[in-house]
Amino acid sequence: MRRFWSLGSLAAVLLLGALALAGLRPAVAQDATPPAEEDVFGLEGVAFEPLGFVTAEELPAAPADLALIRFTIDPGAGFPVEASDPSAALVLVESGTLTVQVEVPITVTRAATIAAFSTPGADERTIPAPEEMAAGTAFTMGAGDSAYFPPSIAGQVTNAGQEPAVLLAATIEPQSGDGAAASPAAGTPAP
Numbered sequence: 001m002r003r004f005w006s007l008g009s010l011a012a013v014l015l016l017g018a019l020a021l022a023g024l025r026p027a028v029a030q031d032a033t034p035p036a037e038e039d040v041f042g043l044e045g046v047a048f049e050p051l052g053f054v055t056a057e058e059l060p061a062a063p064a065d066l067a068l069i070r071f072t073i074d075p076g077a078g079f080p081v082e083a084s085d086p087s088a089a090l091v092l093v094e095s096g097t098l099t100v101q102v103e104v105p106i107t108v109t110r111a112a113t114i115a116a117f118s119t120p121g122a123d124e125r126t127i128p129a130p131e132e133m134a135a136g137t138a139f140t141m142g143a144g145d146s147a148y149f150p151p152s153i154a155g156q157v158t159n160a161g162q163e164p165a166v167l168l169a170a171t172i173e174p175q176s177g178d179g180a181a182a183s184p185a186a187g188t189p190a191p
Contacts, residue, residue, distance in 0.1 A: 057150065059088055059151075059172060060086050060087065060088055060151050060172055060173055060174040061174050062174075063174070063175045064172050064173055064174050064175060065171075065172070065173050065174075065175055066170070066171070066172050067169075067170070067171045067173070068168065068169070068170050068171075069168070069169045069170075069171065070094075070166065070167070070168055070169075071166070071167045071168075071169060072164050072165070072166050073096070073098070073157070073158075073159040073164065073165045073166075073167070074159065074164055075159055075160075075161055075162055075163060075164065076159065076160075077158075077159055078099075078156060078157050078158030078159060079156075079157055080154075080156055080157075081102055081149065081153055081154060081155040081156065081157060082154065083103075083152055083153060083154035084152070085151070085152065086151045086152055086173060086174050087151060087171045087172065087173035087174075088148070088149065088150055088151045088171065088172050088173075089148070089149045089169045089170065089171045089172075090146065090147075090148055090169070090170045091141075091146060091147050091148075091149060091167055091168070091169045092144075092145075092146045092167060092168045092169075093141045093142060093143055093144065093145050093146070093165065093166070093167045094143060094166040094167060094168060095143050095163075095164075095165065095166045096142075096143065096159060096161050096163050096164055096165030096166060097140055097141070097142050097143075097159070097160070097161040097165060098140065098141045098157055098158065098159060098165050098167065099138055099139070099140055099157075099158045099159075099160045100133075100138070100139055100140070100141060100147075100155065100156070100157050100158075101136065101137065101138040101139075101155050101156050102135070102136075102149065102153050102154065102155030102156075103135055103136055103153060103154045103155055104135050104150065104153045105132060105133060105134060105135050106132075106133045106139075106147050106148070106149070107130045107131070107132055107133070107147065107148065108130060108131045108133060108139065108141060108145055108146070108147045109130040109131075109145065109146045109147070110128065110130070110131060110144070110145050111142065111143060111144025111145055112128050113127060113128045113129070113130060114144060114146070115144070116128060
């Protein structure tokens with residue numbers, strides 16, 4: 001989980017660098033003054049709220065297209081995850097519930113893990129670990145849960161609930177030789 005805070009630290013360094021290049025000087029607390037809980041990076045007026053995190057063992061080759069997509073899946077609707085799709089995705093459920101079944105092991109980071117991890121002063125020993133889902137096992141993802149879907153996997157995503165399910169998918173997909181996305185299901189990236 002330290003990698004997640006390292007990512008946040010990297011973001012802060014990049015932001016500070018951008019401010020320095022622009023000639024702006026951010027307000028910085030004195031060394032003896034601890035930062036406020038919402039002032040994670042020593043920047044006044046900047047809040048940091050982790051939404052989801054995962055460890056990716058495999059990513060598509062570069063050059064690649066990155067996209068952030070919001071899906072709304074009506075009750076009873078769903079879609080296949082195609083083994084021929086080379087895209088990878090970090091998926092976060094915003095609302096509703098999804099039933100997922102894929103043919104590879106998947107790690108799900110539950111909302112409770114994110115909430116505990118985001119609590120100032122939280123003890124890493126008490127933060128719930130992400131859940132490992134076995135290949136071929138159907139599992140549910142609810143609001144605040146996140147998971148990484150590696151490239152070229154087969155499966156199904158379904159909304160078996162009574163309300164629409166809304167999810168965000170940050171995808172990375174290799175480009176084909178003509179600059180167009182390589183996914184065979186154009187316009188329907190697999191979460």
